[in-house]
Amino acid sequence: MTLDDATLDRLAEHLETCQLQARDTTKITDDHPGMDWEDAYAVQDRILKRKLARGARVVGLKCGLTSHAKMRQMGVDEPVFGFLVDAFALAEGASVRCADLIHPKVEPEIAFVLKHELRGPGCHVGAVLAATDFVLPGIEVIDSRYRDFKFDLKSVIADNTSAARFVVGGHARPVAEVDLRTCGVVLEKNGQPVALGAGAAVLGHPAAAVAALANHLGRRGQSIPAGTLILSGGVTEAVAVGPGDHVSLRVQGMGHVGLRFV
Numbered sequence: 560m561t562l563d564d565a566t567l568d569r570l571a572e573h574l575e576t577c578q579l580q581a582r583d584t585t586k587i588t589d590d591h592p593g594m595d596w597e598d599a600y601a602v603q604d605r606i607l608k609r610k611l612a613r614g615a616r617v618v619g620l621k622c623g624l625t626s627h628a629k630m631r632q633m634g635v636d637e638p639v640f641g642f643l644v645d646a647f648a649l650a651e652g653a654s655v656r657c658a659d660l661i662h663p664k665v666e667p668e669i670a671f672v673l674k675h676e677l678r679g680p681g682c683h684v685g686a687v688l689a690a691t692d693f694v695l696p697g698i699e700v701i702d703s704r705y706r707d708f709k710f711d712l713k714s715v716i717a718d719n720t721s722a723a724r725f726v727v728g729g730h731a732r733p734v735a736e737v738d739l740r741t742c743g744v745v746l747e748k749n750g751q752p753v754a755l756g757a758g759a760a761v762l763g764h765p766a767a768a769v770a771a772l773a774n775h776l777g778r779r780g781q782s783i784p785a786g787t788l789i790l791s792g793g794v795t796e797a798v799a800v801g802p803g804d805h806v807s808l809r810v811q812g813m814g815h816v817g818l819r820f821v
């Protein structure tokens with residue numbers, strides 16, 4: 560840790576206010592070039608604390624920057640982790656108000672729901688599959704609070720990994736019934752396929768992203784409780800959306816889920 564409590568609180572307040580007011584900002588590492596990973600997650604934790612104090616509930620966790628497409632797009636080389644609260648959750652087919660967001664993008668993801676707790680270190684794909692109740696398609700709407708979506712890893716971690724909205728839906732499948740590596744993912748925008756991939760794009764197997772999350776939390780003395788919903792990270796690059804757009808995600812064997820942007 561390099562930042563003091565007052566600075567961590569101020570950064571959390573600043574980034575959360577940008578989120579709530581849909582205003583962008585410069586990277587926090589511009590002003591705090593020496594901040595470390597712990598500082599970055601400490602800012603994220605304080606954003607969560609602010610939300611919990613106002614009555615928010617955690618409804619899931621997310622992995623980000625878990626595919627090479629995403630790492631390349633954002634110019635970084637390591638996964639990041641964040642939280643999802645009830646205010647981010649959308650119903651299938653819901654309308655997303657772009658006025659509440661800065662510069663939204665959508666990502667095709669595979670969501671996991673656990674039936675057993677996962678605790679790192681040492682968590683691996685096999686442990687994740689054994690602990691998974693079912694998997695289903697999810698669209699994450701990301702909205703970096705940083706100007707032009709330009710950030711480094713510490714800044715994006717502090718900003719709760721650009722989390723803004725998400726929807727899961729389609730057809731939930733027991734994890735033993737699908738090959739998550741070869742399962743095809745097609746993201747359509749206004750009826751046109753705009754991003755295509757297969758599950759293996761996410762760290763070789765999307766369950767590896769969930770294992771990385773368990774190991775990350777294990778280093779901090781935490782686990783992933785049974786029942787948790789986890790977004791395993793964008794399979795492809797994120798796609799920009801605006802008012803009037805409709806997006807639909809199809810995942811092989813798991814149906815589709817969609818959102819409208821107004």
Ligand code: OOG
Nearest residue numbers: 623624629720721792793
């Ligand atoms: C960071 C969040 C990335 C994913 O699925 O890769 C993410 C960003 O690209 O703004 O959620």
Ligand code: MG
Nearest residue numbers: 666699792793
């Ligand atoms: Mg994502």
